[in-house]
Amino acid sequence: MAEEHTFHLEILTPERRFFSGEVEALTFVADDGEWTILKGHAPMVVVLRPGALQLKQDGVWRDAVNSEGYMEVGDHGVVLFAQTCEWPEDIDRSRAERARRQAEEMLRQSHSQAQFRANQIMLARAMARLRNSRTNINNR
Numbered sequence: 001m002a003e004e005h006t007f008h009l010e011i012l013t014p015e016r017r018f019f020s021g022e023v024e025a026l027t028f029v030a031d032d033g034e035w036t037i038l039k040g041h042a043p044m045v046v047v048l049r050p051g052a053l054q055l056k057q058d059g060v061w062r063d064a065v066n067s068e069g070y071m072e073v074g075d076h077g078v079v080l081f082a083q084t085c086e087w088p089e090d091i092d093r094s095r096a097e098r099a100r101r102q103a104e105e106m107l108r109q110s111h112s113q114a115q116f117r118a119n120q121i122m123l124a125r126a127m128a129r130l131r132n133s134r135t136n137i138n139n140r
Contacts, residue, residue, distance in 0.1 A: 007039045008077030009055060011064075011085055018064075018085040025056040026078060028071065043074045048082060063088055 009026055011019040026037045029051035048069045054061050069082030106115075 005039055011080045013082055013085050023055045023057045028053040037073055037078055041073050045072050
């Protein structure tokens with residue numbers, strides 16, 4: 001991998017360092033659409049939506065699934081903070097399906113705007129996990 005085309009990427013969750021290494025590109029979903037970061041990108045802080053992110057390392061793209069979070073791009077590289085981040089092969093589809101059904105039910109029963117928003121986030125995370133599980137990613 002040519003050093004001049006890479007940047008350092010850290011992906012952190014509250015439980016662990018999910019990924020740390022040099023990458024050529026990072027693609028993710030934000031509120032205003034899909035973004036790709038390359039070396040030399042302008043500094044920024046962005047809010048992440050639950051969904052798929054892709055990182056390119058040694059010319060090969062690898063997919064992961066992230067929950068809500070945020071990311072900082074700077075001269076030092078990129079630090080991505082997410083509540084959860086998983087490789088598609090680590091997703092338990094039956095557990096994700098149960099979480100989706102539970103979040104949909106809780107959404108229907110929301111009694112306040114805060115509850116409704118929290119339940120929307122739970123549902124978005126479950127749907128992202130199901131959409132991006134190993135089965136679905138490999139069938140693109």
